[in-house]
Amino acid sequence: MLGVLAYAELTAFLRLAEDAATLAPTLTDRAELSDLAAAEYGNFRLLRDRLAALGVDPEEAMAPFVAALDDWHAQTRPGDWLEALVKAYVGTGIAADFYREAVRRVDEETRAIVNEALAEEVRSRFVVERVRAALAGNPKLSGRLALWARRLVGEALSQGHRVAAARPALALLLVSAAEDAGVLASADTDLVEIGRLFARLTEEHGRRMSALGLVPGP
Template identity: 45%
Template sequence: MGDKYEEGVVDLLAALAYGELSAFDRLAEDARAAPTLTGRAALAKMAAAEMGHYRVLEEQLARRGATVETKMQPFVQAFDDFNESTAPHSWHESLVKAYVGDGLAADFYREIAEWLDPETKRIVLSVVDDTGHSAFAEREVLAACADDRTLRDKLALWGRRLLGEAVTQAQRVAAERDALSELIIRGSGDLTGIATLFRKLQSNHTKRMQRLGLA
């Protein structure tokens, strides 16, 4: 499909890899702050799954003659800035971030996967598969907010902030990498297609917030 396409795919896999590595770090840290052993075990399992995804991406990049550490480097700042600006201040904020933030990222990569060759599509879809935090987060947040309107309102605002920060991050990552940007523009058709993509992300975000009882 051409050198530019391959370069874009390598960028995509590298961005995914750093996202998975960051998710592992965050979930492992959140697990230690869990108020129950059940919560701690649940997040630890999710963190382990993220590291499994990372290893898959590391192997795929190696097959393409790319070193994961080198290829991830251009994405470090954007991801770290996002995580710093959205550092949760409570257990429930951590759960909402994992549920909403990771869900938005997964939606973004699933959309892009539709424009890829079959093998790369399969890899991308496999590593953005739900690690199990969705059902757990829904149960925990719904139960906590059932009789606490103040917490519900606070988490609803938190969810909206996460959406804005995540969209900004996605736009920044794409804009800073020419090959990745071209991959997205070609796949979506044009700038209108990109706008449609982000509307889909927002719509899916709204549905997730509804499932948490925060819409």
């Protein structure tokens, strides 16, 4: 889990820095997005250092997840400034929700570090202000951005399945499929847990969409 999250933060830093340089319409916007990029890099360092403290090579821990995360970014490259903002908020948010679910089953120190890395108050405020201002000026943008957000989530779920298939131990963290002494839970229990998981993810996604002034959609 720390490996996939560390690489997610590293790639988020790189992509946000690129979007700031190429898509930001003003110097102020460029500076704001650059601040977000710097925060992502700080999060990466926290996670990298935690891996090292656990005696794990960060390079080796991240390597299995490079292809899936790189593919997600390649398939969701924003076409303009507003798409970049929605991706920074909605796309990254749905991934963070998965990590928050998984981190419930790890040790307290690691959980605290991961939750610190996933804090999104600054990102939320900046993105919500910019997107809402754009929608107020041009309400017709709402449909396009809502479709873009749904695409981001769809691609994120697809790559999430890919990661879970490649790393079953990570999937077990999400659904609590392992009980005491390593005995597997029943299939019915797994289905209930998965249902609850996706209900929580859907609720959080709807909250973010509403905060942006967008319709969550199906």
